[in-house]
Structure formats: structure tokens, C-alpha cells
Amino acid sequence: MLFFEIALLLLAGFVSGxxxxxxxxxxxxxxxxxxxxxxxxxxxxxTSSIAQLPGYVTSTLAYTRELKVIGRTALPFLLVSAIGGLLGALLLLALDNPQFRAMVPWLLIAATGLFAAGPRIARALRARQLHAPRPLAWVIQFVVAIYGGFFGAGMGIMMLASLGLTEGEDFHRLNAIKTLLSVVIAIIAIAVFVKGGVIAWSEAAVMIAATALGGYSGVAAARRFPQSYVRGFVIAVGLFLTVYYVVTG
Structure with missing residues (x-):
């Protein structure tokens, strides 16, 4: 890797965390x-899936108290997440790069739109006090897990919205379950990707270190900015990548 490439990966990993x-x-x-x-x-x-894993793990550890209270309630969600993440990862490896590349702009714009609408979706669910039977929530989580194993961007917003239908409105409870399920989906998908030989290990090593450091030491700096600014920055990146893939397609 060139110095510029290493610097870009370090910066992106740190800011991502x-x-x-x-x-x-x-x-x-x-x-x-x-x-x-x-x-x-x-x-x-x-490779991005591996880079994100440390953040998922540390977030899950931070919610140890909430997860102990949740207990067995999370087991069906864990099971469907593992199966869905496996299917999503296998589906990705069933494609070749030209096929997946053709899908990327659509995946990016959909994920960017979902990320932008995330707060409104959450508010709408709370305002209408929508509730669903748990089996339906398990089915929804299965679909979300397939997407997470396949691509993953915006997966957290999807899970918060779907879990909110059955698991109440307590943000910390929802976020605790979400982070735990994210770890399961990521680990299953990564195992498939490693076996499939599609990981760029040098780039992954650079990003893992930077992401972990960003998640630990970058939070204080990031919190100085209003969340709306941070979200706006992420949305801008999503739109830029969409345009990039369209133009270079």
C-alpha cells in the first residue's frame, strides 16, 4: 500500500469508530x-465487515447490564440473526464483482435514504405506539440479518425500527439488543468471507486498529458536534459514494 492509501484507511477507520x-x-x-x-x-x-467488528464488540460489552436483564428474550433474535447473516454472506459470494458492483449504487442510495429517515421512523413508531407479535419481529429480523450479511450499511437503523415494534421504547434496551445481534451477524458473515478468501488482510489490519482507536478516543471529540451534523456528514458520504459508483460504472 502507498502512504496515501494507508493514511486514508487510518483516517476513515478512526472517524468511522x-x-x-x-x-x-x-x-x-x-x-x-x-x-x-x-x-x-x-x-x-x-473487509469493511471486519473493520466494523471491534466497535460492535465494545458497544456490546458496554451494555452488559442491560443484556443480563434481557436474558432469554434475545435468544430467538440471535438464532434468526445467525441464520440470516449466513445466508446473506453466502448470497454475496454467489455473485461476481461486476454483478455486485451493478447493485452497489442502489444499495447505497437505499441505505443512505434509510439512514437519513431513521430519526423520523423512530419518532413515528413511538407516536403511533405500534406493536407486533414477537414471531413477526423474528421474521423481520431474519430479513434484516440477510441484508446485514450481504451489505450491512444502514442495518442498525433497520434493527432499531423493527425491534421497537416488540421490545418497547427504552433506547438502551433496543440498542443493547441491536449491538449484540450486530456482533452475531458480523462474526457469521466474516467467517464466510474468510473461508471464501475475499478479505484484504493488510487493509483490514490498518482499519481495525484505527476503528478501535476512533471508537475509544474519538467519541469525546465527536460528541462536541450536534448529532445532526454527524448524521449530515454520513449522509453526504453515502451520496458521494453513490455518485462515484454511478459515474465510474
Whole structure:
């Protein structure tokens, strides 16, 4: 790797860790940086999954108290998440890079739109006090997990919205379940990607270190900015990547 490429990956990883801690959406940054240094889209997507894992794990550890209270309630969600993440990752590897690349702009614009609408979706669910039977929530989580194993950007927003239908309105409870499910989906998908040989290990090593550092030390700096600014930055990155893939397609 060139010095510029290493610097770009370090910066993207660090900012991704901080952004995830404040507003989510770090996948846009890691996937985008890996794309810009020349990795094929499937490899960039798989390597980005590894880069995000440390943040998911540390967030889950921070919610140990909430997860102990949740207990067995999370087990069906864990099961469908594992199966869905496996299917999504296998589906990705069933494609070749030209096929996946053709899908990326549509995936990016959909994920960017969902990320932008995330707060409004959450408010609408709370205002209408919508509730669904748990089996329906398990089905929805299964679909979300397939998407998470396949691509992943915007997955957190999807899970918060779907979990809110059955698990109440307590943000910390929802976020605790979400982070735990994210770890499961990521680990399953990464195992598939490693076996499939689509990980760029040098780039992954650079990003893992930067993401972990960003998540730990970058939070304080990121919190100085209003969440709306952070979200706006992530949305701008999503739109830039969409245009990039359209123009270079």
C-alpha cells in the first residue's frame, strides 16, 4: 500500500469508530475508503465487515447490564440473526464483482435514504405506539440479518425500527439488543468471507486498529458536534459514494 492509501484507511477507520459511537453509519466510511484505494467491491464490503467488528464488540460489552436483564428474550433474535447473516454472506459470494458492483449504487442510495429517515421512523413508531407479535419481529429480523450479511450499511437503523415494534421504547434496551445481534451477524458473515478468501488482510489490519482507536478516543471529540451534523456528514458520504459508483460504472 502507498502512504496515501494507508493514511486514508487510518483516517476513515478512526472517524468511522467515532461516528458509530455517536450516530451510526460508519460502514459508509470504511466501505468508501476501501473502494477508493482500489479494492474490488466484494472485497471492500467483506473487509469493511471486519473493520466494523471491534466497535460492535465494545458497544456490546458496554451494555452488559442491560443484556443480563434481557436474558432469554434475545435468544430467538440471535438464532434468526445467525441464520440470516449466513445466508446473506453466502448470497454475496454467489455473485461476481461486476454483478455486485451493478447493485452497489442502489444499495447505497437505499441505505443512505434509510439512514437519513431513521430519526423520523423512530419518532413515528413511538407516536403511533405500534406493536407486533414477537414471531413477526423474528421474521423481520431474519430479513434484516440477510441484508446485514450481504451489505450491512444502514442495518442498525433497520434493527432499531423493527425491534421497537416488540421490545418497547427504552433506547438502551433496543440498542443493547441491536449491538449484540450486530456482533452475531458480523462474526457469521466474516467467517464466510474468510473461508471464501475475499478479505484484504493488510487493509483490514490498518482499519481495525484505527476503528478501535476512533471508537475509544474519538467519541469525546465527536460528541462536541450536534448529532445532526454527524448524521449530515454520513449522509453526504453515502451520496458521494453513490455518485462515484454511478459515474465510474
Amino acid at each position: 467515532a461516528v458509530n459511537a455517536v450516530a451510526g453509519g460508519g460502514t459508509f466510511l470504511t466501505f468508501g475508503a476501501l473502494t477508493l484505494v482500489g479494492l474490488p467491491p466484494i472485497t471492500a464490503n467483506a
